[in-house]
Amino acid sequence: MPNSAYWYLGLSFVSLLLLTYTLIHARNVRAVFVFLMMNQLAYFIETVIYIFGCSYVYHPGLLKNSAYYDSNMGALTSNLLVIPTVAIMVAVFQLRWKWIIAMIAAIGVVEWLFVIIEIYTLNWWRIVYTAVGLLFYLPIAPILYARLQRPVRGILHSLLLFLCIAPIMGTLHVVPIMFFMNRSYDPGWFSDPAHDTTAFASLYYVFMTCVIVTFMKLQAGRVWVKFVAIALFIFIITQGLTTTKLLTIHKWWDPWFYCLFPATVYLLFRPISARFAKGG
Template identity: 65%
Template structure:
């Protein structure tokens, strides 16, 4: 492990401590939902600017075999911990523009320090762009948190449900690939195979999340039938991807894992749909 990793670990620990305090202060399940939702919003933004836009590159030094997968580990620190935690703090403590400005300045200072220490490399991206983005992201986080108090229905309910489900699927999809390289995707979008795998994964998990949300919204049908239907659908998709050589599987357990964990997520997260419909 390189010295860079300790900076990322330290930032992650601080974020987890702050997140724990904010969740304890909120004493509400909607705060947990909010963390997932804002994580997914960060994931979607990162998909556009980092994965497909090649805006910057993280250098945490966790993984030696692949620089891009190592960069992804740094991206997880930012998008799964730092940014959603700051969003929850702003929402729970109802911080207004002065508090939001302090949060943006702090994150900008961290970004600047990371660049100076060689922990993070900017390509065409600028720290000012981060500040501009956060001036929209953080107020949106407050709106989402307040909206979760009230019942949701229709497209809004589906959207909120997607934002809860998707980051769980996305994280469980890509983390094993980065750590043990159990599968790889080859769409031919980029010259670097790990970059290609990450990019295709970012599309794949969104599609799977939409499938699961759609299944949750269907009122008729037994839960276990839907469980099997999701697993069967993913099995068919897997066979198609293998046949077209978009997918390569490197370990025996991979198909079992990718067929079963989305179905299991459907079972475990199904109550979230009812809770969002009730609000509170």
Template identity: 65%
Template sequence: MSSNAYWYIGLSIVSLVVLTIVLVRAKAVRAVFFVLIMTQMAYLIETVIYIFGNSYFYRPGFLKDSAYYDSNMGALASNMLVIPTAALLIAVYRLQWRGILVAIALIGAIEWLWVKLELYTLYWWRIEYTAIGLTMYFPFARIVYERLRRPAAGLLHSALLFLCVAPILGTLHIVPIMLFMNRGYDPGWYGDPAHDTTAFSAIYYVVMSLVIVTATKMRRGAAWVKALAIALIIFGVTRLLLATDLLRIYAWWDPWYYCLFPPVVYLLLKPISARLARGG
């Protein structure tokens, strides 16, 4: 592990401690849902500008076998911990523009320091773009947190369900690939196989999230039947991807893992769906 890793680990630990403290003090289930929602919002933004837009590159030094997967680890630290934690602080404590601007300035300063220490490389992206994006992201976070107090129905309920389930599915999908190299996708979009795999994974987990949300919203059918159907759908997709050479599997446990964890997530989503429908 390189010296870069200690900076990322330190920032991640601080974010995790703050996140835990605020969640405990919030004493509201909606705070957990809020973190999931804002994490997925960060994931979607990162998919566009980082994965498909090649805007910047993280250099945490965790993984030696693949520079791109190593960069993904840095992206996870940012989008799963740092940014959602700041959003939670702002939302729970109802910080106004002064507090929001302080948070933006602090994140901008960290980004500047990361660039100077060569922990993070900017391509066409600029720190100013981060600041502009956060001036929209953080106020939006306050709106989301307050909206979660009230019952959600219809399309809003479906959108919130998607934003809650997608970061769980996306993280469970890509992390084993980065750590164990158990599978790879080959759409041929980029010269780096890890970049190809990451890009295709981003599309894959979004589609699977929509399937699970659809199953959750269906009123007919027992939960175990729909869970089995989700597993069978993923099994069929896996066979299709293998047949078309879009997918290569390198570990015996891979098909079992990818077919079984989404139905489990679906079963966890049902109580989330009920709580969003009640609000509070």
């Protein structure tokens, strides 16, 4: 592995240690839910500024098949681990502003260091933008953490359920593509096929999450019927995308995986939906 990989892996390892310590200290599953929600909020921001805005490029050197997919690995380090971990620490430990400012400064130093050693390239983005964004992002975590103590219903229930499910859907959608090149999307938005695929996938998983939440909110119908309906619906969408040449499948197992894992996510999150409705 190149030296840059050790920096990213080390940052991921430290984040995992802090996340594990925080979740153990919290002693409640709400912390996990809020971590997922903050993960998705980070994904939303990254979709706008990184994928469609081309704000910066990561150079972890972990994937050799595509420079853009390798950059995505760096994005995952930031948005799957580092930033949401800091957010859940703020919520669980009820950190005051001086600690929040200190954490933002630490993230800024890491970002600056990565630029200096040339494993992270800024295009139009600036480190101060990260600091300002975190000032608005981090305080959301304690608000969500406190709100989940009380029953959640209606539109807010659907929104929080979406935020909880979406990062799992997005990660499971994109990561296999990065490692196994099992499918590619061709909307024609970017010259790099990997960039094109990532951009389309970033919207597609959001749509599929909305489908899962809709099925979950439906009161009528047996669970197994909804499971089959979700898988069948995705199969139809897949056929439509391949027919229009938006999607090219490269591995035999791809349609099975992308039809079954969202339906499985539906099954796994049904109890969580009920928990949100009860609170606590």
